Every structure is written in structure tokens, then in C-alpha cells.
Amino acid sequence: MTSYYEASARERLADLLDPGSFHEFLPATERVVSPHLVQLETPAAFDDGVIVGRGTLDGRPVLAAAQEGGFMGGAVGEVHGAKLVGLLERARDEKPAAVLLLVESGGVRLHEANAGLIGVSEIMRAVLALRSAGVPVLVLDGGQFGCFGGMGIVARLCDAIVMSEEGRLGLSGPEVIETTCGVEEFDSRDRALVWRTVGGKHRYLLGEADALVADNIAAFRKAAISLLDTKPDLSIEALTTEHEKLGARLEKFGSCHDALDIWSALGIEAPEGLPLLEADSFVAKVAGRRA
Amino acid sequence: MDARTLLEKLFPNGSEVAFDGLYFAGTGESSNGKVAVIGSIDAAPIGVELAFRMAGEVLRIVREYPARPDLPARPILLLVDTQGQRLSRRDELLGINGYMAHLAKCLQLARNKGHKIVGLVYSEAVSGGFLASSLLADRCYALPESQVRVMNLPAMSRITKIPLERLEELSKSSPVFAPGVGNYLKMGAVNALWEGDLSQRLAEALDVPPEGDSRRQWGEERDGRRLARGVAERVRHAAG
Numbered sequence: 001m002t003s004y005y006e007a008s009a010r011e012r013l014a015d016l017l018d019p020g021s022f023h024e025f026l027p028a029t030e031r032v033v034s035p036h037l038v039q040l041e042t043p044a045a046f047d048d049g050v051i052v053g054r055g056t057l058d059g060r061p062v063l064a065a066a067q068e069g070g071f072m073g074g075a076v077g078e079v080h081g082a083k084l085v086g087l088l089e090r091a092r093d094e095k096p097a098a099v100l101l102l103v104e105s106g107g108v109r110l111h112e113a114n115a116g117l118i119g120v121s122e123i124m125r126a127v128l129a130l131r132s133a134g135v136p137v138l139v140l141d142g143g144q145f146g147c148f149g150g151m152g153i154v155a156r157l158c159d160a161i162v163m164s165e166e167g168r169l170g171l172s173g174p175e176v177i178e179t180t181c182g183v184e185e186f187d188s189r190d191r192a193l194v195w196r197t198v199g200g201k202h203r204y205l206l207g208e209a210d211a212l213v214a215d216n217i218a219a220f221r222k223a224a225i226s227l228l229d230t231k232p233d234l235s236i237e238a239l240t241t242e243h244e245k246l247g248a249r250l251e252k253f254g255s256c257h258d259a260l261d262i263w264s265a266l267g268i269e270a271p272e273g274l275p276l277l278e279a280d281s282f283v284a285k286v287a288g289r290r291a
Numbered sequence: 292m293d294a295r296t297l298l299e300k301l302f303p304n305g306s307e308v309a310f311d312g313l314y315f316a317g318t319g320e321s322s323n324g325k326v327a328v329i330g331s332i333d334a335a336p337i338g339v340e341l342a343f344r345m346a347g348e349v350l351r352i353v354r355e356y357p358a359r360p361d362l363p364a365r366p367i368l369l370l371v372d373t374q375g376q377r378l379s380r381r382d383e384l385l386g387i388n389g390y391m392a393h394l395a396k397c398l399q400l401a402r403n404k405g406h407k408i409v410g411l412v413y414s415e416a417v418s419g420g421f422l423a424s425s426l427l428a429d430r431c432y433a434l435p436e437s438q439v440r441v442m443n444l445p446a447m448s449r450i451t452k453i454p455l456e457r458l459e460e461l462s463k464s465s466p467v468f469a470p471g472v473g474n475y476l477k478m479g480a481v482n483a484l485w486e487g488d489l490s491q492r493l494a495e496a497l498d499v500p501p502e503g504d505s506r507r508q509w510g511e512e513r514d515g516r517r518l519a520r521g522v523a524e525r526v527r528h529a530a531g
Contacts, residue, residue, distance in 0.1 A: 025529040032522060036467050038454055052526055078467070082507070082519040093527065108418070110451050111443035113468045115516055117504060118417065118480040120427040122519070128399040150422050156392030171388040171419055172378050186380040190510045197384050208386045235399050236353060238354025239393070243350055246343055246393055249385060254388060255340075 005141040006165045008050050009066035015217040016224065017055035017064065024053035034077045037235045045071045048079040052087040058102070061089045066102035067126040069145035075109035076151065081119020088126035088172045091135050097228050098136045100160065106173060107149010120150030123130040127157045131232035135260050136160075138227050140220050141167040141209070146198065148173045158208040162223040163200035165279060169208060169231070170198040179232075185290060190273065201274055201282060205263060207245065207291045214279040249291060266291060269272035292434060294332045294370065297413050299420030300463040300489040302326075303369075314341060316348050319368070321490065323497045327352045328480045330370030336421040342390040345424075358405045361424065366497055367398075369428055373420030391423035398427045402501075409496045412472070430496060432480045433472045439481070440470030466515045479510030497502040 001016055003253045013022050026032055028046035037044040048073035054063050065087050067074035071142045076084075084101075091099045108116035127137055137158040146168030147155050155161055155169060163169065174188035174197070189191060196202055203209040212225070213219035241254045263271035274282060294315060298306050301319060308317030308328055314337035319326045329348050335341060349367065357366035360471040376387060398408055410428030412421075416439045425431045433439065441447075447468065462469030466477040475481040485492040507523060510516030 017311050021324075023531045025531070026522070032518075032525075035518070036465070039465070040451075040457070041463065042451075042453075054531065070379055078516060078519050079522050082522035083526050085507075085519075086523035089523065090527045106527075108441055110442060111453070111468060113447065114474050114478055115467050115519070117422065117441050118426075118475075118478055118510070119519065120517070121422055121480065122504055122506060124395055124427070125421070128395065129503070132403050132474060133400065150419065152388035153391050153395065155421070157391045164321060167382075168384045169388065170386075171376050171391070172383060174383075175483060175506075177378050177383070180378050185382075186458070197380060203386070204386075206386055207391050208335055232446070234396060234403065236400060239397055239400055241348060242396070245345060247347075250339060250343060253385060256384070257381070278434045 001218060003215050003221055004164060004217050005144060005215050007217060008070060009068035009102065009104070010054050012217060013051060013064060013066045016102070017057055017062070018059065021055040022064070024051055025087070026052065028156065034079050034112065036077065036115065040111050042111055048077060048083065049074055051085050052078045052083045053094070057228065060228060062096050062098050062100055063087055063094070063151055064099035064100040064102065067103040067104045069143045072109055073145045075107060076105060076110040076116045076119050077112045078115035078119060080109070082115060085119070085122045085126045088123065092130050092133050095135055096139050096183065099130065100138050100198060100224060103147040104143030104145050105147055105149065105152055105153055106145055107151055117150065120154065122167055123154050124157055127154060130233055131159065134232055136230040136232050137159070138162070138224055140198050142161065142215060143167070154206065159232055160227045161208065162211045162213060162220055162227070163203055163209040164213055165195070165200045165214040166197040169200040169203050170271060173249055176197070183214060191214045196275060202259045205266060205290050206249070212253040212279055212283055237269050269281040292413055294372070294413070295332060297370065301493050303490050305373060313404035314344055321497060322494045325365055326497070327356065327367045327434040328366050329367065331372050333375040334372055334415045336375065337373050337391070337423055338379070338382050339385050339387050339390045342387070342394045342403070342423060346394040346397045349394070349401055353401050353406065354406055365453035366409065367401060367409065367423055367492070369410040370413055371420070372414040372418070373416060374419035376395060376419030378424070391419070394423055395427050402429065407497060409493070412481070414438070418442065426480065430499065431480060432483055432492070432496065433475070433481045434486050435472070435484045435486060437472050438470065439475045440473045443470060474515070477513045477515030478517055479506040479508070479513060482509065497521060
């Protein structure tokens with residue numbers, strides 16, 4: 001079993017999709033690098049930290065992108081963002097069964113902050129336009145850098161999110177909050193606190209993630225296959241339901257200080273034991289208790 | 292410019308807008324008819340409650356003012372003054388990114404139902420707060436004196452370990468990382484700066500026919516973002 005967390009973006013794609021089916025667009029041989037990094041004498045990458053292409057999943061055509069956390073934490077720059085936008089627009093032309101986003105990103109790349117921010121905004125618009133056209137977008141989140149910043153918003157614009165316990169999802173990363181607001185607000189070195197605040201299990205319990213799987217690529221693959229028939233729904237009924245759900249979350253958990261308080265409020269016995277459970281037993285234990 | 296003065300200039304024929312804390316919403320009379328207004332003041336940090344409230348207002352507008360045979364769907368004007376997303380552990384615990392995404396989805400619903408969405412940065416727009424507001428409009432405009440950024444240069448220098456002097460030097464010729472509404476104009480995120488008669492600018496913006504996301508094209512035409520359009524196009528049409 002290959003760990004999703006430890007694997008590179010390329011390894012994840014190769015093992016997630018049907019064997020040998022992945023074909024990359026604008027591969028590293030095309031050498032599309034970020035001129036902005038070059039200008040700042042910062043090492044650049046020939047794929048700008050994201051791999052985009054097509055393949056099949058369970059025999060069905062998909063388009064897929066994988067961000068490489070090993071390069072600048074998967075941060076979005078001009079080229080990186082444009083590759084994702086191009087892939088999402090291609091999906092509007094081709095109507096594959098789904099688009100898979102293997103996210104791993106700290107958000108906007110500061111070396112090209114304006115271009116990155118605008119790029120993220122274009123990704124957001126492209127995801128929404130694609131879903132409006134009926135193509136589902138599925139997110140897989142289990143990499144070392146998690147999914148933060150604007151990519152955290154992008155992830156929640158999609159149809160479904162698959163996470164491992166090791167995956168993290170949020171907007172402002174713990175380090176950013178600690179640096180800005182102080183260690184009393186968020187101690188980013190307190191790993192247990194970080195995991196239970198932004199980690200996969202809490203996101204699953206809250207209803208932010210749709211599936212929680214063990215940290216191996218095969219488990220992610222299985223979950224992605226099971227979600228292939230998701231039908232995008234941006235109707236007023238669907239969004240009203242989502243609105244009510246988010247409103248209820250604020251009402252019920254708005255005064256909670258810690259994930260443990262939320263898990264207790266969900267009626268889970270001995271919530272402090274949840275972080276220790278393996279994915280399968282965790283999912284079984286919390287069945288029917290998710291928000 | 293403060294929000295009340297701005298509303299008077301945008302809607303000389305009158306507006307009914309209710310302020311509540313950092314949030315406001317209501318209706319203005321433009322020469323093209325009624326416009327729904329949603330906004331914030333005092334460089335509001337956008338946290339879960341504010342994003343939720345704005346989304347609720349968008350849903351209400353979609354429900355109550357849809358397109359009719361004799362009247363188009365009511366346009367939405369976003370007037371959001373924000374210092375960025377609210378930085379707190381509680382917001383993260385509650386899934387602030389999900390609340391912002393919800394707002395974005397509600398605006399997409401409005402767009403799909405024919406509501407025009409105009410964004411005007413009238414004071415400040417920063418990072419995640421910008422992403423979750425004016426950048427979601429069909430077109431985003433700004434007042435010339437407004438401030439737009441991801442991060443100031445000293446903080447950027449600390450994090451990237453690039454000397455501040457180097458960043459300051461480069462920012463004279465490159466719009467790509469430094470704060471400034473002019474940079475966002477050049478890169479295509481801001482369509483135009485509004486000067487002169489603001490009610491007239493609004494009327495012109497409301498007359499723009501629906502279009503796709505053209506920001507890459509504007510960025511390229513203005514020589515501020517030379518790669519984004521071409522790279523996206525290559526991926527879209529690559530062989531295989």
C-alpha cells in the first residue's frame with residue numbers, strides 16, 4: 001500500500017488512475033516555468049508545481065490535476081493557476097466523467113502574490129462554471145502541506161472532498177494565525193490541536209469532507225470511483241439546504257472553543273479517543289453522528 | 292470614501308440601505324432600475340458570520356427578484372471593504388473556507404439566473420477577503436484611491452526571505468507581487484478605475500452584456516500578466 005501522504009504528485013496520479021492511462025498536458029519537457037521566480041533568483045520548476053492531464057478512472061475518462069507540495073508548498077503562481085484553469089475549461093469542452101483535483105497547497109505563492117491571487121479567483125470561477133455545465137469536480141486532500149489559502153475555498157466549491165486523517169483543510173494555516181495573532185490563539189506546534197482543528201476527521205464530522213479514508217492511494221482511488229456519479233447541483237434548493245446547514249453549524253457550535261466540544265455536542269462518546277482510531281473504525285464509530 | 296457618501300454618489304436618485312455593525316445591505320435606484328447592494332465597512336475582517344450573512348442576502352435576492360418578462364433579474368452590487376479573512380482558530384474550526392465557498396456558490400447561482408454582479412472596491416480589498424467578495428463579481432472595478440493587496444512588502448520579505456530592498460526595486464517595474472490597485476488593473480483583476488460621475492459609471496457597468504471570465508485577456512492586453520491566458524489556452528487545446 002503506497003502512502004498518499006508520502007507520495008509525490010506524479011506518484012499519486014499514476015497510482016490513482018487506471019495503470020498507464022495518464023497523459024500529461026504541457027509536461028516538464030515544455031519547460032513552462034514561472035518567470036517571476038526566475039526574476040527573484042528563486043529556483044523554478046518545469047511544471048510550476050502542478051501536473052495536469054487526462055486519464056481513466058475505473059475505465060471512465062477523467063481530467064486530473066495534482067499539486068506538488070514539494071515545490072513551494074504547492075503554492076499557486078501565474079503559470080500554476082493558468083494550468084488549472086486551462087484544465088477546467090478543457091473539461092467544459094470535453095465533458096469527461098469528472099475532474100479530479102489532487103490538492104496540496106499553502107495557497108497563493110507570495111513571490112507572485114497578485115498573479116497567484118487572481119489565478120485562484122480564476123480557478124474558482126472556472127470550477128463554478130464547469131459545475132454549472134454539469135461536470136462534477138472531486139477533490140482529494142491527503143498531502144503533507146494540506147490545502148489552505150484560496151485553494152481551501154476552491155476545494156469547498158467542488159462536488160465532494162475525500163480526505164485522509166492526515167489531510168488538512170482550511171483557509172488561514174495555523175502558522176499564519178500564530179504569527180499574526182500569537183501563540184495563545186493558535187499554537188501551530190501543537191500537532192494534536194492542529195489535526196483536530198483542520199484535519200480530515202474533524203472536517204468529516206463537520207460535513208466539510210464527504211469521505212474519510214486511510215492514508216493510502218488505493219483507498220483514495222476507491223473513494224473517488226464511488227463519487228464518479230455525483231451530479232453537480234447549484235440549484236436554489238441545494239444552496240438553500242447548504243445555507244440552512246451552515247446556519248445550524250453556527251448556532252450549535254459557534255461558541256465551541258475546541259473540536260472536542262463540537263464532537264461532544266454531536267453526541268459522540270469519549271470524543272478524546274477519536275484521533276487514535278484507524279479510518280475504518282472511526283467512520284463506523286461516528287456513523288449517524290455527523291453534523 | 293465612506294460607504295454612506297459612496298451610496299449617495301452611486302445613487303443620487305436615492306437608496307435604502309440598512310447598516311448593521313460592519314455589514315450593510317439594501318437597494319439603490321440607478322438609471323437602469325433597482326440595484327441590490329451588499330457590502331461592508333471599516334475594513335471588515337470577513338469571518339464565518341459575515342460570509343454567511345452575505346450569502347443569505349444573495350439567496351434572498353435570487354428568490355425575490357428573479358428575471359420576469361418585463362424586468363431583468365435584479366443586479367447585485369458588491370461594496371465590500373475588507374482587510375482580509377478573519378484570522379482566528381475559531382473561524383478555522385468552523386470551516387471558514389466553506390462559508391466563503393458557499394457565498395461564491397450563491398453568487399454563481401445568481402449569475403446563472405441572469406443577475407448581473409458588479410464589484411466595486413471603494414476602500415480596501417485584501418487577500419482572502421477580496422477572493423470572497425469583489426473578485427467574485429462578473430467585473431470588478433475600483434476607486435483610484437482604494438488599496439488592494441495580498442500582503443505588504445515587509446511581511447512578504449520576511450516570509451520569502453527576499454531582501455526588502457530587492458522587492459521594492461522590482462515592484463517599480465513589475466505589477467506581479469506588490470500592493471496597489473494599479474497593479475490589479477494592469478493584471479486584469481480590476482476592469483477599470485471609476486472616476487467622475489459614479490452613478491454614470493455604474494449605469495455603464497450594468498449595460499455590459501454577460502461574458503465569460505475575461506481577466507486573463509485583459510491582463511495580457513495591459514501587459515501585466517503575460518502568461519496566464521496563453522498557458523491556459525495551451526492546456527485547453529493540447530493534443531491528446
